[in-house]
Amino acid sequence: MLTFGMGASLQALFARVGGGIFTKAADVGADLVGKVEAGIPEDDPRNPATIADNVGDNVGDVAGMGADLYESYYGSILATASLGAAAYLSLGDAALQFKAVVAPMLVAAIGTLLSIAGIFVVRARKGSSQKELMASLNRAVYFSSILIVIASWFLLRALQLPNSTGGVGSPSSPVCSRVF
Secondary structure (H helix, E strand, C coil): CHHHHHHHHHHHHHHHHHHHHHHHHHHHHHHHHHHHHHCCCCCCCCCCHHHHHHHHHHHHHHHHHHHHHHHHHHHHHHHHHHHHHHHCHHHCCHHHHHHHHHHHHHHHHHHHHHHHHHHCCCCCCCCCCHHHHHHHHHHHHHHHHHHHHHHHHHHHHHHCCCCCCCCCCCCCCHHHHHHC
């Protein structure tokens, strides 16, 4: 888990830096050619370097933001999995510890599938206003969110992780008495 987390961070770093290099090189090139040499504004259609500037910005944004999302997504999954392993370490129950490690990965997998399902809920007609478009996107987000809450509940019930009715998470359990 540690090496995968570090690998995700390293990959995100290189994608972010690489995207930034493309963006900066295109931006500086557009500025030099357009503003300094030709005396035309940076985003003027007569400046051919504007295309390179826009491509560089796109590469920087897509690579950089995508890398940040990738690192955050997998970082949060690995952090919760390691917390799950540590939470049940003192009990010595390997099966329970394994379930606590796998649970965040399964919730993330189900969340990804339900997010894809949410895409099909987005409906907008041609010429919709900004308000109508946002309402359609919000409907998809709410749909996916409600489904992931329901699916997570069923998933955790299927894994039979202890609950607050006398299980490991209750105040009278051995784990809580050691921690608190």
